[in-house]
Amino acid sequence: MERALRVALAFCGILAVLWLALGESSAPSRAAAGAVGALAITSLAWQQRRRAGDASREAEILAQQLVDERQKIEHDFVRLREEYEILEHYFETVMNNIPANLYFKDEDSHFLKVNQGMAESFGCSHPADILGKTDHDFFGPEHADQALADERQILATGKGIEDKVEFENFADGKVGWVLTTKQPFRNRAGEIIGTFGMSSNVTELMETRNTLEKERNMLRSLIDSFPDRIFVRDPGRHYLVVNKAMAEWVGASSPEEMLGKRPDDYFPEALVKSGAREDLNLLATGTPVINREWKLRGQKGERRIVVTTKVPWVDAEGRYLGIVGMDRDVTEERRAKALLEKTEQNLQELMDNSPAVVYMKDVSGRYLMVNRGYEELFGLDRADVLGRTDHDFIADPEAADRFRDSDLKVLEKGKSIQMDERLYVDGEPRWYVSVKFPLFDASGRVHATAGISTDITDRKEAEQAMGQLNEELVLANDNLTRAHEQLIQAEKMESIGRLASGVAHEVKNPLAMIGMGLELLARRIPEDDETGRETLERMKRGIERAKTIIKGLVDFSSARQLERLPVNPNQVIRDSLALVDYELRKGGVKVIEDLADELPEIKMDATKIEQVLVNLLINAMHAMGAGEIVVRSRQGRLVGSGRDEGARTAGHLREGDPVVFIEVEDSGPGIDPENLSKLYDPFFTTKPTGMGTGLGLSVSRKIIELHQGTLDLENREEGGVRATIVLKVT
Template identity: 65%
Template sequence: MEEKSDIPSEARDDPARSLRMALAFCGLLGVGILAVGAEHPAIRAAAGSVGALSIVTLSWNLRRKVGVNSREAEILAERLVAECDELEQKLSDVREEHQTLERFFDALMEHVPSSLYFKDIDSRFLKVNQKMSEWFRCGHPSDMLGKTDHDFFDVSHADDALKDEREIIRTGQAIVGKIEHEEFHDGKKGWVLTNKMPFRDQSGRVIGTFGMSSDVTELMETRNTLERERNMLRSLIDSFPDRIFVRDPGRQYLVVNRSMAEWAGAKSPTEMLGRRPEDFFPQRVTGKGMDEDLDLLAGEREVVIREWVMTDADGVDHSVVTTKVPWFDVDGRCVGIVGMDRDVSAERRARAELAETQRRLQEVMDNSPAVVSMKSRTGTYLMVNRGFEEMFGLDRQVVLGKTDEDVLGDKEVAQAFRERDREVLESGEVLPLDERFYVDGHPRWYATVRFPLRDDRGEIYAVGGVSTDVTDRREAEDSMRRLNEDLVKVNQDLQRAQEQLIQAEKMESIGRLASGVAHEVKNPLAMIGMGLELLARKVPEEDETARETIERMKRGIERAKRIVRGLVDFSSARQFKLDPACPNSVVKDALSLVEYQLRKEGVTVVEELGETLPQVQIDLPKLEQVLVNLLINAQQAMEKGGTITVRTYETRLSDVKRDEGLRTRSHLRMNDHVVCIEVLDTGPGIPEENLKKIYDPFFTTKPTGVGTGLGLAVSRKIVELHQGRLELLNREDGQGALARITLNACPPVAGEVHAGEAAS
């Protein structure tokens, strides 16, 4: 049986017909691709070429089919050729447009100042610009292709970026204006402003992501700096005891500090913002202030300084000094008023008390039988008593401000007085002598004592003189000599008492300064501590190095706080909280605080701690502060490293020195059972000329910015409050300096072991 074929007989008989059908199919396929539109211009160009070639070939086959003389075939061929030319022209235009777009895109990628990148569905880089390769420190953009963020960032940052990109691919939603902190594997850090968007094909399907990152490190650092300065300024004005305020032209408060809010009875500074003085103070107080504000705003006055009295709720009068100035913007326009109210009640009372004290002193001097005077370094009289007026027959108003040459008619006597004053100024010592004056034309002998008067810095600012009429006792030479010796001794005692008072006043002034500085530092320390707490929450659990660093920083802040508290204690008279403790424990705690600093500076620490030491009564944080200060001083004395030896031992006192200016004179006695803590260094030692000044506040031999000169003064006071003694001297072997703390040992209790034994 003959098998039937699906191919028409005419097709089997005519191979050219099959060829024409194939050409027609190719032509239609090319036209179809052009009609639906391919994604890539190169595909469209290839399809157009295939279609055109097929159509041309088919037309010439048809022409041969129908014959050369077929007019219809010629027309059809011409039309197909024209269409082919048109398609080729369109293809050329498309290619040129594609090349133009490619040039535009390349120019954009090359010159845009931000980092541009394209990623595939797996977050691998498809294309990046030169700026991004430079930011990632790659030689060429092609070096980044096929890589991911994990090849450049740490795992945490790379995982966050991958999570964002997967969310964009899932939702099709862009991420705009995200600020990120970037840290690369090579240690480079910075801040970038990131915009990430979905990357779609022509059909709208998300096939990846693309984005742009701009380096905003400088902007972020500037913003952070401004924020820190703003917080610092706010902390500063809030810590001022004076009442600071800023008001707009409508007298509404724009800025007030905490002291102002407390004075006005507001719950917080925020409560006063936008309100006026009339909302907090009575009319009798605000009436005068309103007129002053109007004058300042109108430019009629440049500054207002006024003292007035205000009665508080308890009926107590307060003297207040108000200072106000206009506030100008950058264009020089007055936009408000800046002011400060200072309560000067204590100063006014102190001034009144001082005037009263001077009046009483003048009364005492005027009723003294001696002739008393005081002259400045230049020789002008600062004060005289009634005895001086009667002796020379001059009123004190005529004498004050004048010199001996102006007051005395005898130039030789005046010159002698000046020489004696100069001798006192140069020697700094009391000068006792006998002087003879003519009173009412008769000679009189006076036993005179001239002595220096010193300020709180120990500098001589005046010369005092006390002259006693001894004419009637001149004949009794022995009695006069004894009286003179007694007088010299009394004046020497007065001098020592005066120096002690000056020293006490100096320490009180320094205490007030220390207290103020301490309060200024506490707020920034608290802010840093809160920042560390926030940072600690964001550190991954597995990052042990970061957590250890944060813990060290916390310990450093706690140490700074303890030092601040030490400064406050320096200015206060409160008693320490003393508890029994092992001396070795304090030493080890102090060494742990400075271990890193000593190791960094190449210092070797040798511990020679007694094994069976008795306990001592100490305030643990305060004594630890003293040891830290001594250890740091020892380290700084050794510029190229060295050895610090810390030694503890118990002994019996055999060399108690009597110093009337120290608290230890009533605490440490001969043969006392004591514990000594010594810190020895291998530095150059202490120059002899500095040994007497090392405990003076603000005396330091360190460069500016390294030391304040308060450390040893604070340390000495802490040890004295422990009823102990702090000594700083050079080592006997000449190998450095030695700091020794001596503390009374606790009396042993029956059945109780030593603290050293318990600790061991």
């Protein structure tokens, strides 16, 4: 047993020494191997000493040497362990604080070690959550397959990939750009055992670069599209930037051809020297050159006018880096300006010699041009008008508002308008006919308005005088026509009166004889002859009807004087209603009285007025049947004559006379408009045969006219007819 132990200890010591000799392991492993070897040798030595005893001094020395070696090994082990821990700390500090993703992978692209930043960018809380996984566990096939292919290429070739910019979808759903560097991961023997790499988020940098690239391209496009000649020169006057217009101007094939060259290569010596002095002064003082005009012969020998603007080009610290300039050929512009000034001068002269008032305004109403007529009209100098609006110097704000409104109409419609305008000049009203029209620019947009106003006061006054004279002639003609019609109507009525008087006289006596004969026949007809007696009764009724017609004719043609006494109109109305009360109730007519209180008395023939009212009430009942009649009285003043042809009161009633109105309104169907003009003609009636003679309204109107009043019938808007009697208060 003791022998076997010695052999084992010797084997362990030898194995430890061999491990140390190979030197393949890490520092901690080597320290541990040294300690094991020392322990084995020490134990073996003590075994030998115990066997040999105190007599073996050599064994004792050997043991001491082994103990010293062990202590040295232990000391080295502690030192190496401390160095290892320091290096490990340095490595972890770098891994976790560098602003980039650091990682190590094995040959199968499994993660061996990552830093905290990479773990967080992958959506993990700790690097341990990533170890053993691959890119396919965190990214889509497109990105993961490409990363795997790159790593396999590194393993196969041993060459790394540096500064590769990749588009990436991050774990938080955002997208961006990363800058990646990958290298082979080797052991101490130089063998490739995997890959390691570093990636940084350069999204902001890439976006900035892209933005700068876009802005550079935009600036390049902008300066190349400018017709002006743009350039940038360094302090030595070498061209750094030029646009296409500049290259074409000097005859260069492209802007790139001019880069690095100087003005001496393209311009005359005299211009170059003056320009050089100007550039030196600009760089020395920083004073810009603004719109300096100079002349130059063109490529075809023509004289050109050029305007130059130059400013210093400075960096962020304010140091001068060169000059930025722009040359503009204004030859055509100056020619056009001169032509325009000449045209404006001719136009102004033409306007000043026009008898009309001429002016021009911009879209805001500010005056751009006025002629001498305008100055004389308002007593102003054009210098006090140009650039101002009507509200600035026209005393009448309403007139200024009208002028502005008409300008806005022209601007809105884009068409000319014509109107008559009135202005007060020296306190006197003057009339002007004004034509306002739009002015269009080259693109077809309205950019101003213009107006031409001609004084038409004399013509306006003549027109007004002529119009007034024409109105007077028309009125006189109407009065003459009305008088002529009245004479015709009066003559017709007089003829009808004479005819009625003759007819009544000739028919009255025969009717009396026929009546006596009927009385004689009635005595001789037997009592049981009903047919005979009925026939006699019809004959008697026919005679009575004939007598009624004759009486009406006699009354119509009668020229006797009325017995006019002061009477209250309301009393006459009530007496008339009493006379027809039975007839109205039998016909189912309801009468509504709307009589005014305290009406003045009027001189009238009460019996004749009652005859008129009874006639109107009976006519209303016959026109509507069962219904409603309103009888109204009121006091007022006459407004408008409104008399028909033949009215005999034309010289009696006057506008504003105090009158009493008596109105009879029914709820019937109204009067056919075609019959309104025939209502007062004798023998005209719309009633069935046997119900009217056609003389009622004619006689009634004559009675009212004899009272110096009027009788009018009209259809009501709500339906039915309104008869209105107007009697003058005396």
